[in-house]
Amino acid sequence: MKKSLVLAILVFSTVIAQDKRDWPRVMVVLDEKIDMQSVDARLVATKIEEVLLEKGFRLVDKDQFANVTARDIALAESNPARAKEIGLRYGAEWLIIGKSEATFDAEKEFYGVKNYEYAGKGSAKVIITDTGEMIAVSSMSGKKSASGRSSAANLCMQLLGENLAKDLYVKARVRLKEEASGPRIIQIALLGIDDKLIARYEQDLPKKSPIINNLKLRYFEKDGAVYEASVNGTMDDLRAELLNRDDLVVVGFTGSRLDLSTKENAEKARGISAASSSLDITQFGVENIFPSQVNYYAYNPLASIEIENTSKSEIRNVKVSIFIPGYMALPSEQIVQSVVPGSKQTFKLAATLDAKQLYELSANATAQAKVELSYTFNNQPQTRSLVKPVTLYSRNTISWRRGESVGAFVTDTDESVVQFARYVVGSIGNDEKLKSKLPRNVVNAIAIWDGIRAYGINYVSDPWKTAENDVLDLISYPRETLASKAGDCDDSSVLIASCLENIGIRTKFIATSDHIFIMFDTDVRPKNGYMISVNSKDYVVDENTVWMPLETTMINQPFVKAWMTGASEYYKNTEGGGKVELIDTRKAKAAFPPANLSLSTKTVSPPPGERIAQLAAQDLVDYEYAQSQMLSSSAENLASSNPAERNKAGVIQAKAGSYDVAIQALNPLNTPGSMNNLANIYLLKNDLATAQEYYQKSMQADSSDGGVYLNFGLARYLAGSTDDAVESFQVAISRFDSREEAFDILGLERVTEALGVRAAEQSERKVAKSDIFELLSRTLQSVPERGKSTAQASRVREKYKNEQNRFVFGGRRGADPTQIAGVKEFLYWKE
Numbered sequence: 001m002k003k004s005l006v007l008a009i010l011v012f013s014t015v016i017a018q019d020k021r022d023w024p025r026v027m028v029v030l031d032e033k034i035d036m037q038s039v040d041a042r043l044v045a046t047k048i049e050e051v052l053l054e055k056g057f058r059l060v061d062k063d064q065f066a067n068v069t070a071r072d073i074a075l076a077e078s079n080p081a082r083a084k085e086i087g088l089r090y091g092a093e094w095l096i097i098g099k100s101e102a103t104f105d106a107e108k109e110f111y112g113v114k115n116y117e118y119a120g121k122g123s124a125k126v127i128i129t130d131t132g133e134m135i136a137v138s139s140m141s142g143k144k145s146a147s148g149r150s151s152a153a154n155l156c157m158q159l160l161g162e163n164l165a166k167d168l169y170v171k172a173r174v175r176l177k178e179e180a181s182g183p184r185i186i187q188i189a190l191l192g193i194d195d196k197l198i199a200r201y202e203q204d205l206p207k208k209s210p211i212i213n214n215l216k217l218r219y220f221e222k223d224g225a226v227y228e229a230s231v232n233g234t235m236d237d238l239r240a241e242l243l244n245r246d247d248l249v250v251v252g253f254t255g256s257r258l259d260l261s262t263k264e265n266a267e268k269a270r271g272i273s274a275a276s277s278s279l280d281i282t283q284f285g286v287e288n289i290f291p292s293q294v295n296y297y298a299y300n301p302l303a304s305i306e307i308e309n310t311s312k313s314e315i316r317n318v319k320v321s322i323f324i325p326g327y328m329a330l331p332s333e334q335i336v337q338s339v340v341p342g343s344k345q346t347f348k349l350a351a352t353l354d355a356k357q358l359y360e361l362s363a364n365a366t367a368q369a370k371v372e373l374s375y376t377f378n379n380q381p382q383t384r385s386l387v388k389p390v391t392l393y394s395r396n397t398i399s400w401r402r403g404e405s406v407g408a409f410v411t412d413t414d415e416s417v418v419q420f421a422r423y424v425v426g427s428i429g430n431d432e433k434l435k436s437k438l439p440r441n442v443v444n445a446i447a448i449w450d451g452i453r454a455y456g457i458n459y460v461s462d463p464w465k466t467a468e469n470d471v472l473d474l475i476s477y478p479r480e481t482l483a484s485k486a487g488d489c490d491d492s493s494v495l496i497a498s499c500l501e502n503i504g505i506r507t508k509f510i511a512t513s514d515h516i517f518i519m520f521d522t523d524v525r526p527k528n529g530y531m532i533s534v535n536s537k538d539y540v541v542d543e544n545t546v547w548m549p550l551e552t553t554m555i556n557q558p559f560v561k562a563w564m565t566g567a568s569e570y571y572k573n574t575e576g577g578g579k580v581e582l583i584d585t586r587k588a589k590a591a592f593p594p595a596n597l598s599l600s601t602k603t604v605s606p607p608p609g610e611r612i613a614q615l616a617a618q619d620l621v622d623y624e625y626a627q628s629q630m631l632s633s634s635a636e637n638l639a640s641s642n643p644a645e646r647n648k649a650g651v652i653q654a655k656a657g658s659y660d661v662a663i664q665a666l667n668p669l670n671t672p673g674s675m676n677n678l679a680n681i682y683l684l685k686n687d688l689a690t691a692q693e694y695y696q697k698s699m700q701a702d703s704s705d706g707g708v709y710l711n712f713g714l715a716r717y718l719a720g721s722t723d724d725a726v727e728s729f730q731v732a733i734s735r736f737d738s739r740e741e742a743f744d745i746l747g748l749e750r751v752t753e754a755l756g757v758r759a760a761e762q763s764e765r766k767v768a769k770s771d772i773f774e775l776l777s778r779t780l781q782s783v784p785e786r787g788k789s790t791a792q793a794s795r796v797r798e799k800y801k802n803e804q805n806r807f808v809f810g811g812r813r814g815a816d817p818t819q820i821a822g823v824k825e826f827l828y829w830k831e
Helices: 043-055 070-078 080-089 149-181 195-208 235-243 291-297 400-409 415-427 440-455 478-484 489-502 526-531 559-575 585-591 609-637 643-655 659-666 672-684 688-701 706-718 722-734 739-746 751-760 764-780 790-810 817-826
Strands: 026-034 094-110 113-128 134-146 184-191 212-221 224-231 249-253 257-261 279-286 303-309 315-323 332-339 344-349 365-377 380-392 397-399 465-467 470-474 507-511 516-521 540-542 545-550 581-584
Touching (some): 026 113, 026 149, 134 149, 235 249, 235 257, 279 365, 440 489, 440 559, 489 516, 489 585, 507 585, 516 559
Antiparallel strands (some): 113 134, 212 380, 465 470, 507 516, 507 581
């Protein structure tokens, strides 16, 4: 069979609105083969022509495509730019390109007559030549037989042509119907103008031209940017509207693309061709920039770019970079070795921004973020770029959509904060009036609160704003708040958190739907919450420790009032179904590290130490008075006939230090729990003999309660018998399913941590604690299994009975009072 290339070029129009003048001109190029050999008969092309002519389409003279080669077809199938070039050469707006082939399949005999069967397959796609967009694909196969091989091959190819033509016609018609019934996509190219002007027109065109619904940037290359526009109308409608503008001129157009430029750059634009590429930037997003998050952007994505390889070849050495002039010294970039055909690749780009430039922004600004894409295709280097405007907010702006970013404002190591916080705590350090039974963290928090209160911060609110789906707010840095002596809830929260963190007290922000305040870690275990308040709704239990909320808008009010208001606000939201987000300050700072500030603010002069001490002393008096009032309200249950209520009331009184009142309430109960609680009271009264007798009674009544063995071990430790204490601790822990459960219930969950931290404390009050932690460490070295600890428990009780007389008459009856104070927080109460 003679080898040749048969090509058909076809121009047709698809009926949408009964006006054939609106039909796009389409060019169809097919490579046809029979038995692997190119043929000169236009079998498939001719059949497609017949079908389309029957539908009413116009055809281009076949002689016009004689010079199109098989190589042209192969390149156009894999490269939209090449397909566009072929289509535009012949004035086509659509290009249908493909191939078909028939091969001998079988020889069969029917009634003594030989028949030859051919199997064929073919494929074709419809491409918009202006954009390179593929809008329809068809693949067909079939078989035909005849008494002659040539006849069978011809029939097979004609069948392919008929089926491909019908399928492509239906799919193309659907596409045009969609365009006619709603917005259509038209490409708008802005040519010959610079980045800033392009960015302006990107915002301006949809606003001033109602026919344009929106613009989507496809790519930016050299002096041209190409957009996909969703348009309510035809190309003629769009041209007519844009021709009315004084600032733009049309420098070229086709059925689906409009080239625009300014009057000053029109001549330059006519020489520019913003061509399609084999590697498209399909998505480009860049975050608006918050200067406070400058350290976050260095390690987390600022921009996201998605690219797609639309060719049929591998694209190598792909590099994507982002650069913001004026705010970056060097571009940030990522490189991949290759992108395979038909695949997408997403780049997440971090950015090293110029902190000094960002922190000079006292108001919002706009910059141009430029993404550049470079790669190698067909051994040729290629580049293209996109430019997108990005908002740079003022240095004090935060988005509560990302609440953890508040950590960037907590500058606890800033010189202004360090000097203020250390001065405040130091000013009350040796004041006798401030020696309190409260935990150290609480006393120091009161000092910080009253230091700021004495300094004088005026509450000034600023409303939250919404912009581009961000809930925006302004936060002053602590040094700014100290300098201005004014701020709202977030300013005062950040200032107090910074001061507390500086002196080693953990803080968390409590964020509701429209407000923010803080809570701080008292370093008290939940079982000892009574050390903070007899009312559990006055504090928050989080991470197995007790936290005190503070309403920071009340910074000029007494500590107790701010505390009670903060606790009420917290539980009102959590129990009422409101939104509450706890933001751990230290985790927030790790995610959003504060930058080194270079802000110039006036020097802060701290308030007189005497005034701070005076306010703190009054707050401690108010604190104790508030607790006594709550204690009085619980006293009505001391004589209750309900054992549980009476026991609970007695424990509350005991924890508050009213030991004799508690003893009077608990004595008549005679339950294992009440006897344990009585033993605790006698231990705190430093009557170790009576305490151990009651522990013995409680263990005898209920030997399964590990908490009583813990208490008994503490008593033996205070009595001077560390070996007995260890043995009792072992029984206590063995009474639970696991060590973790024992630590949780007994309040010992941080033993391991404390052994490394608290043992080094030198305070007289803490001496007993470090000793106890060492004993607990010995305890953990040999804890009997739960089912095998009964004998040891019995031995603990009997051993004490045998030594009781020696202890009472020859041993130490009482303990050092400082040791009693240290042991208090370890006691297990049965409520």
